[in-house]
Amino acid sequence: MEYRTIGRTGIKASVIGLGSEGIARISAEETEQVIGFAIDRGINILDCCMPGLEVQNHINRALRGKREKVLIQGHLGSSATDGQYDVNRDIGVCKKNFEALLKGLGTDYIDFGMFFFVDTDKDFSLCFEDELLRYVLDLKEKGVIRAIGASCHNSEIASRIAGTGIVDLIMFSVNPVFDMTPVNSDIYELLNDAKLKEKFHLEIEPGRARFYQLCEQRQVSITVMKTLLAGKLLSPEFSPLGRAMSVSQCIHYALTRPAVASVLLGSKSEDEIKDALRYFDKSEIDLDYSEFIKDFKASSKGGCLYCNHCQPCPQGIDIAAVTRYTDIAALNEKNIPPTVQQHYGSLTKHGSDCISCKNCEQKCPFNIPVAANMKRAADLFGF
Template sequence: MNYRILGRTGIKVSEIGIGGEGFENRSYEDCEALIDCAMKNGINFIDVYNSNPEVRSHHGRALKKYPRDAFVIQGHLCTVWDDGQYRRSRELKEIVPAFMDLLERMQLNYIDVGMIHYVDEKSDFERIMSKGIIAYAQELKRQGHIKALGLSTHNPDIALMAVESGLIDVILLSINPAYDMLPASEDVDILFEDETFANRTYEGIDPKREHLYQLCENRGVALTVMKGYAAGKLFSQAESPFGQALTPVQCLHYALTRPAVAAVMVGVSSQEQLLAAAAYATASDAEKDYSEILANAPKSSFRGHCMYCGHCAPCSQKIDIAAVNKYLDLALIQETVPETVNGHYELLAHYAEECIAYGECLKNCPFGVAITDRMKQAVAVFGK
């Protein structure tokens, strides 16, 4: 398993994490088996949105056998258990005891990432940021009950507001190649409707989403991913907007090649599904490659957009073309080149100035990126 640093938090997490969906209505033995399988395969990152007291208790009991520094918990604020059902809340009188219940049932002194749950509307975001919820979350952070502050959303507009606030360290966002082509919306339900994808011609990644990823990278705000499989839509040739099915590994690779993404939280209900996700760690470049499917999709055009897929390789001068393009994009959204981006560029073994315009990369790129022009632009921006 490969590990990444969760943005500016400094927390190390596995690239593949597990979500909470598969733990509902399961016996303790089933939950323990999933957690043990995850830990055995190097998966140390677990999202617990669940307010179900039984699920929380199962997690706590199963994780008790492991050292506390062996796992990272992304636990949610604002989820409560009401008359046998999950409910999202914005009332502190409900939120406070629900979070204390999370700590108690999971037998933990702290949660690594305290995630403000499910904020998709501007009015909801403003309410959270102007009233007691954000103050309570910040107090939990000061007290050490949470190490980093997060927010979950399906709406890029809200994610951008969260980044600009300067208060949010981690954003849990729905990311996959299908959703990336859609404009921001406060209506999360459109992500699951066939009509959303049926009669649309796509022009690459929505500019706002692309800007969000780059801004998060520059600000040190980590992205963790939900809905990486688009609720299974991408596994079906009939339902996929690209006219071909993608594999779990291809979906994971797409998300993990977006700027600022640290991990994909995969919803699994069986060890087989978990192992299919964990297989990403040992998958070949050919197994990860999603570029041909996106490039040849009947109703979409990613032409001219670098997807950081690495399909342009090998370069005769050994330039990491995908990395140069990524750092160039990160630099271009700022008035001046951020120190961190310049530092990453400096660490490259070979620079854009070494490009001899041999042109093989142009033939290899499935998205028609003007690579040699981009190399010249990188030299102008980075000085070499």
């Protein structure tokens, strides 16, 4: 298992984690089996947004004697009606539901207290400019939550959240289809459209690209939901890409976005967890997702996709890493964050090592001017 640090917390999460959608549909015995199997294999982060005492009790039972081995994302700002969760910002309801969550899970703390479903300007105001924020800050001061996060599906709002300085973590929908969806479009409506491809961007949606870069610049981590697009990306019949990706390719796409710390999959069985963990045994060829995006005619206007299809570099440059840190530094060239400078400096080879042979450009599916990007990196960082 590999681990990545969440924001500025120092807390390390496994790069593959568990969502709760799958767990919500199985028995107490199966939940105990699935969570125990995951923990034994190094998975240490679990999202718990599903409502209802029954599901929480199932997780409680599974975590007995193992609570300290698991990082829990628990949500604030929601309510449950007939087993279905919904947005609710009423402070009294929020307090009642959060206390019920602690009791249901059998714990006295939550690792990441997540503002639930912050997708609109109104949601942002109610969560970050009102009494709900004071309540959450008080919980953190008392140690009832260790860090603050939020869940979001809108890149513009997510960027505002990242800019508050309050959160260390944002749970966000990440997959290639979402990344190429035009801003303010209804992705689920598009998925049912026969002329789907005609309505997608010819590039990664710029707002989403900026969001990823801003998070890494601000040291705000991303945990990923919708990695498999509810399984559609695995189906040649239903995938918007026209053919099926593998689970490992979906995971790899998410993990190569800037700031992503963990991919939370709604696994409901040991076999599904095993399938996810095969990611670590795959070759670079097996993990390559560039051909799927190329089918959408993604262009260089959208920037490097960090897919490493351009490798190997004869100079040994990690082109994707150099480009990623350069893109982040370019957000504020006059005040590059020290962490970004440190990450770039820790690379074994840098932009200045490029000899402009352009072998990489011949292999790039997206016509990225790699040599020019390497010069840009050298100019920005000084080497």
